[in-house]
Amino acid sequence: MRTTDLIRFARGAATGNPLRTTLLVLAMAIGVAAVVVLTALGDGARRYVLNEFSSIGSNLVIVLPGRSQTGGFNPGNAVTSTPRDLTIDDAQALLRASAVYRAAPLAVGTSEISAGGKLREVTVAGTTAEFIEVRRLALAQGRFLPSGDWRRGASEAVIGAKIRDEMFGRGPALGQVVRVGDRRFRVVGILAASGQGLGMNTDELVIVPVALAQAMFNSNTLFRILVEATSREAIEPAKAQVTEILRLRHEGELDVTIITQDAVLATFDRLLGTMTLAVAGIAAISLAVAGILVMNVMLVSVAQRTAEIGLLKALGATGVTIGKAFLTEAAMLSVAGAVLGFALGHAGAAIIRQLYPAYPAFPPGWAVLAGLGTALLTGILFGVLPARQAARLDPVQALAKR
């Protein structure tokens, strides 16, 4: 049989039974699409969290006031009950540790910002010059807070991109004076727009010297101390040293929680990696169900077409020719289903990305390949095996089957 005839014959057989063809292609497509979308969701969640954490900075050791019960990462109860303040002096003391490269104190509160008659609520972050390095922030314009004595500070502020847009529009912002709470600050820098950030959106932030922020909020305690270790390997030593210094400073009691970004990251990575696998497992089940459906439809179809196979043999077709005809048909259906599923799955992932732009819902390559491979393999296998079985019958036996 010629190749073009083989294709035309297979296409005729496929379109000659539209219900079966639709069922097969749909089953296959849904299976593949499920794999693509579900793994895109799972892996997207993993990537989202990893992105967020790495955008905070690297080699970070974070000190929170208050002792969390479990010792794990639980910011919810970590900020409650603070027996002893976490102070600027505490932060400064950490600089003595050999494994500590930099540290930045962070005091946070909400206030109002006003300029040129415009007023809005704003998150105020009190910190020091080191903050921009530790948090890996970028400036769009101007400079960051000047380094100097942490317990003083000039009335200068660095504002986020969105604050700048809302307060000053298209006009110049650098050098302008803004009122935050009951104090006046001169704008010396504007942060580059970042759009995302775990917990704190830097686009809507006003950064002022930590001493002024504490005065503004009338509090001596810090929200966090961000500590940058000298290297990745120094993270654990830094954590130990920070723990020791703070214990000494707090009369032998460790009333702070110290977490490392690495540990959090590793936990999330493991957790979400497992989740992706679990989701892939669910998708694999849907693919297996599709495969079983394909197998059944193919078995029934070949049983129905055993007489046709007998006729083809009576008309001079060899077993090889019949095998090829069914292989072509099964391959056509499988490829159609797989391609449709691939397109549907990617469309689904694209819709998710459209709806949640911050969420990188891209299916991992291994999952897509595995999904396509499984679909093609089951489709072709289940299409060809029963046909080969039928083709091995003597023509008269096959013809007699109705």
Next chain:
Amino acid sequence: MNSELIELAGIERVFRLGDSEVHALRRLDVSIGAGEYVAVMGPSGSGKSTLLNLLGLLDRPDGGVYRLAGRDVTTLSAEEQARVRSEQIGFVFQSFHLVPRLSAAENIALPMILAGIAPAQRAERVARALCDYGLENRADHRPDQLSGGQRQRVAIARATIMRPAVILADEPTGNLDRATGEEVMRLLEELNGRGVTLIVVTHDGGLGARAPRQLLMEDGTLRHDRRRLAEEAADPCARPT
């Protein structure tokens, strides 16, 4: 070398159903020459279809030797047998056995498609066959849009399209009314007139009597092998062998 086209020697066919055995054919010896017109007759269950299926290589005997054009075809591989079916044998079935999704023209072309014949040559032969069997206006009709007689004409066109040496027809008129059956028999006899060996199974004595040679089957054996020598001259379809 023997000049007979078909030689059966000691052919056995036994069907096993559980413990019981049905001897559909018992030690059958028959020879049929090229260009003969043979009617196979006998009561139902006497083994006529079994014989025809063996002749058409649709079935394998349990014993004996079948020579087609001097060649032992019982020992051929399945693929070689398929070739013999493709090139030498045309089959016409009682229930037509057309492929429902294919048009009349496509059904007729099917053996050539399976044999890998070039499309141009196919189109030419199919067009001629459609003409020969009065199906010019039915070329694109599917079997369910055709009458019984038209379907059997499509089936005969399909059986002859590869220009086989033998046409085997198993009760070709069994599903047709009298007049249409006559018409189909006339077409088959015309083929025989052009030199094709024709073997027709029928249990209709009238139709069987039209053949110059009748094989009368009974219980898997050959009861009579009758040649109608006297009327031969009067019948324009019959040729001396």
